[in-house]
Every structure is written in structure tokens, then in C-alpha cells.
Amino acid sequence: MLHSASPTSYVPPERLTEPAICPACDAKLTLSHGVIHLGHYDYDGKVRAGLIWTCSDKCFLSWEHSSFMGKC
Ligand SMILES: [Zn+2]
Structure with missing residues (x-):
């Protein structure tokens, strides 16, 4: 089952504008x-x-696939 949520549910408002790098595509x-x-x-x-x-x-699925699912 795929769960996804908006960062606004988990990240404090003052941190939402912080830059981040996607672990899957480096965006x-x-x-x-x-x-x-x-x-x-x-x-x-x-x-x-x-x-x-x-x-x-899409990036989540490719990230999960390469770093977790491939080890099963
Ligand atoms: Zn990405």
C-alpha cells in the first residue's frame, strides 16, 4: 500500500521554505x-x-526500489 502525505502535515511551517535535495533524482x-x-x-x-x-x-518509488526492494 502506498501512503503519501503533504509535507505540511509533518514539517513545521517555518521549515517549509528550507531547500532540500531529492534522494532519488538530486533535484x-x-x-x-x-x-x-x-x-x-x-x-x-x-x-x-x-x-x-x-x-x-515517482521518485519515492524509484528510491524505495533501488535501496530497499532490491535487497529482499
Ligand atoms: Zn526527485
Whole structure:
């Protein structure tokens, strides 16, 4: 199941204008223009779940695929 949410649900208003770099495509944009998903990542060799910011839903899927799904 794919969960996505607007950063405004999680990021304090004063931080929404901060620049961020998409981990999937390296695009630079502000936090308010991206999306937040519940994703998975590798932490000391263990899979953890957490909130992941990317510039778009498409980037989230490619990021999750390359760094998590490929290891299963
Ligand atoms: Zn991106």
C-alpha cells in the first residue's frame, strides 16, 4: 500500500521554505514542494521504516526500489 502525505502535515511551517535535495533524482527544491512517504531504509544492516521526503511520488518509488526492494 502506498501512503503519501503533504509535507505540511509533518514539517513545521517555518521549515517549509528550507531547500532540500531529492534522494532519488538530486533535484533541489523546497520541502513544501515535495511529498512524504512511509519508506524503508537500511540502518546498520537492518531494515527500518521511516518518513522519507522526495520531490515526487515517482521518485519515492524509484528510491524505495533501488535501496530497499532490491535487497529482499
Ligand atoms: Zn526527485
